[in-house]
Amino acid sequence: MSNNDNNLKPRGSGSKPNSMIWMYLIVLGVIAVIFFFNSDTTTTRDVSWEEFVSEVNKGEFNEVILYTNTQVAEAANVDTTRRANPSFFAQEPRAKGVKLRAGFPASQEGDVYIQELRASGKFNGKIYFKEASGSGWTWLAYFGPVLLLIGFYYMMMRRAGGGAGGIFSVGKSRARLFDKKNSVKVTFADVAGQDEAKAEIAEIVDFLKNPKRYTELGGKIPKGALLVGPPGTGKTLLAKAVAGEADVPFLSMSGSDFVEMFVGVGASRVRDLFKQAKEKAPCIVFIDEIDAVGRARGKNPNMSSNDERENTLNQLLTEMDGFGTNSGVIVLAATNRADMLDKALLRAGRFDRQIHVDLPEVADRKAIFLVHLRNVKIDGSVDLDLLARQTPGFSGADIANVCNEAALVAARHNKRAVQRQDFNDAIDRIVGGLEKRSKVMTEEERNSIAVHEAGHATVSWHLRYGDPLIKVTIVPRGKALGAAWYLPEERQITPKEALLDKICSLMAGRVAEEMFLGIVDTGALNDLERATRMAYAMVTYYGMSERIPNISYYDSNESYGFTKPYSESRAQQIDDEVQQIINTQYDRARQVLQEHVDGHHQLAELLLQREVIFTEDAERIFGKRPWQSRTDTLEQESAATPPALPTPPAGTQQQVPPPFTK
Numbered sequence: 001m002s003n004n005d006n007n008l009k010p011r012g013s014g015s016k017p018n019s020m021i022w023m024y025l026i027v028l029g030v031i032a033v034i035f036f037f038n039s040d041t042t043t044t045r046d047v048s049w050e051e052f053v054s055e056v057n058k059g060e061f062n063e064v065i066l067y068t069n070t071q072v073a074e075a076a077n078v079d080t081t082r083r084a085n086p087s088f089f090a091q092e093p094r095a096k097g098v099k100l101r102a103g104f105p106a107s108q109e110g111d112v113y114i115q116e117l118r119a120s121g122k123f124n125g126k127i128y129f130k131e132a133s134g135s136g137w138t139w140l141a142y143f144g145p146v147l148l149l150i151g152f153y154y155m156m157m158r159r160a161g162g163g164a165g166g167i168f169s170v171g172k173s174r175a176r177l178f179d180k181k182n183s184v185k186v187t188f189a190d191v192a193g194q195d196e197a198k199a200e201i202a203e204i205v206d207f208l209k210n211p212k213r214y215t216e217l218g219g220k221i222p223k224g225a226l227l228v229g230p231p232g233t234g235k236t237l238l239a240k241a242v243a244g245e246a247d248v249p250f251l252s253m254s255g256s257d258f259v260e261m262f263v264g265v266g267a268s269r270v271r272d273l274f275k276q277a278k279e280k281a282p283c284i285v286f287i288d289e290i291d292a293v294g295r296a297r298g299k300n301p302n303m304s305s306n307d308e309r310e311n312t313l314n315q316l317l318t319e320m321d322g323f324g325t326n327s328g329v330i331v332l333a334a335t336n337r338a339d340m341l342d343k344a345l346l347r348a349g350r351f352d353r354q355i356h357v358d359l360p361e362v363a364d365r366k367a368i369f370l371v372h373l374r375n376v377k378i379d380g381s382v383d384l385d386l387l388a389r390q391t392p393g394f395s396g397a398d399i400a401n402v403c404n405e406a407a408l409v410a411a412r413h414n415k416r417a418v419q420r421q422d423f424n425d426a427i428d429r430i431v432g433g434l435e436k437r438s439k440v441m442t443e444e445e446r447n448s449i450a451v452h453e454a455g456h457a458t459v460s461w462h463l464r465y466g467d468p469l470i471k472v473t474i475v476p477r478g479k480a481l482g483a484a485w486y487l488p489e490e491r492q493i494t495p496k497e498a499l500l501d502k503i504c505s506l507m508a509g510r511v512a513e514e515m516f517l518g519i520v521d522t523g524a525l526n527d528l529e530r531a532t533r534m535a536y537a538m539v540t541y542y543g544m545s546e547r548i549p550n551i552s553y554y555d556s557n558e559s560y561g562f563t564k565p566y567s568e569s570r571a572q573q574i575d576d577e578v579q580q581i582i583n584t585q586y587d588r589a590r591q592v593l594q595e596h597v598d599g600h601h602q603l604a605e606l607l608l609q610r611e612v613i614f615t616e617d618a619e620r621i622f623g624k625r626p627w628q629s630r631t632d633t634l635e636q637e638s639a640a641t642p643p644a645l646p647t648p649p650a651g652t653q654q655q656v657p658p659p660f661t662k
């Protein structure tokens with residue numbers, strides 16, 4: 001499914017200037033100015049004019065200032081070591097100095113006094129004539145901190161409230177509104193593949209456009225639809241297409257938006273969301289990642305059931321079941337963890353429909369490539385059918401990433417169009433990681449990796465259910481020192497023989513090291529992990545064991561909790577059966593390698609020489625595979641150099657559930 005996402009700019013969601021940094025800078029600047037102008041610790045005393053003259057004549061003060069506009073005189077002494085009259089310092093022992101301030105009746109008297117003071121010779125300090133400044137800084141020093149605290153409190157309340165509503169708007173819904181004024185540009189034409197899911201969604205849109213068509217026959221409009229599927233399959237994109245196709249208001253909100261640090265906020269936002277929806281009915285409400293608030297209640301017995309998330313879920317359940325009949329409000333929700341949702345949320349009357357959005361098939365992947373290649377310049381070497389078969393298990397997001405990465409690879413090589421090899425390189429880059437040819441390896445390590453990978457390729461080539469080999473390399477890529485690319489069949493069910501062949505192929509690398517090098521190393525860690533997990537699944541989940549047949553300990557509802565559903569003796573039997581499966585397939589891989597020793601050695605030698613080999617190289621050494629496979633078709637449609645096809649990423653094949661931890 002296509003994940004082509006246009007820039008959505010709903011009403012009220014425009015970017016706002018980040019004024020908080022400037023606010024902090026202004027506050028710090030004002031505080032610094034206040035401290036700078038109010039940092040003087042000199043004590044000021046108001047005295048009479050006669051006392052002022054008497055003290056100055058004693059020679060204790062070394063500076064006199066006359067303010068001509070206010071008829072005020074000041075005498076200052078910043079040298080605290082000269083204290084002829086300590087009475088002025090007794091009440092302020094920590095003061096750096098003392099200022100005397102007095103007013104004189106007329107400016108002429110001040111001038112006469114200054115002349116007499118200079119003639120007496122008792123005063124050796126400085127005399128200044130100034131004009132007094134206003135009292136603004138004094139007022140700011142007294143009231144500035146209070147104003148700053150008030151402003152800071154108001155600012156924090158606005159932030160807590162999320163807008164102009166202040167603290168009183170903290171419980172308001174934060175849903176984004178899409179309507180005719182700010183329509184979404186995504187339509188069903190942008191959604192490729194998943195025709196069944198798209199048909200279900202299109203029917204919901206038709207419910208809202210032509211409700212009488214259904215209600216006249218006694219039908220009721222569904223109240224909710226839940227989109228379920230793996231990540232990247234286009235669940236959110238389908239919801240955006242609904243918003244673009246429907247001529248009704250569309251309210252979009254994430255499940256995490258309901259949860260806040262304040263108690264009761266989630267339930268309040270749920271009420272406000274559905275209040276808005278009812279006022280705008282007919283309307284669609286979309287809740288993305290609903291598992292953030294819709295998890296099953298009471299799963300953890302150690303936690304209190306009366307928590308904020310459960311209160312939010314309770315309110316959501318009430319609102320969804322509280323609609324009037326045919327009220328015209330439909331709830332869409334998306335999640336990839338439907339097994340964790342509360343059963344009350346999934347019942348009919350709340351989510352009447354569950355729409356499964358699965359990974360795309362071959363035809364769907366071709367349609368997705370067509371959508372994403374609209375704006376990509378490609379040449380005639382690009383085969384969309386081949387690309388669709390090259391990407392089994394890829395989701396719509398993965399395919400979008402392949403197209404983008406291929407364009408980047410072509411641009412990096414200054415090409416005018418994207419070619420087939422660019423797509424092959426892009427798939428290698430995404431699945432296997434970046435090539436690390438600069439990684440230093442000894443000849444012993446290179447030889448061990450070549451023998452190991454040749455063992456996988458040899459055994460897989462000769463097994464009935466072995467995945468068709470496409471490419472083998474000993475060039476380090478990502479975290480792997482070597483890798484083999486296969487093209488597995490897209491099966492809906494897997495027979496027991498296919499699982500055993502897979503385990504045999506995984507053990508072949510370790511067997512080849514032991515047979516031809518006489519040593520074993522740590523390079524087989526991932527192979528052993530996957531083989532062990534698959535063997536445990538065969539015994540404990542699929543009932544494929546000879547001693548424990550037709551019994552499954554798989555718990556889809558997680559009802560076992562922290563306990564295991566079998567005894568200690570049964571656990572020992574499970575261990576024995578798993579060990580027997582591993583040992584049997586280990587011996588089987590050894591037998592296959594013994595039968596094709598020469599072919600293995602030729603393959604390993606070719607790997608050491610060229611570092612990369614393809615299907616045609618294995619076919620030249622071993623001959624055609626006994627069973628018809630997709631590799632033959634790919635060889636016929638490919639050019640001289642076969643494409644590099646990766647093993648699909650984790651989660652793309654039919655997955656084997658992990659075994660129980662004993």
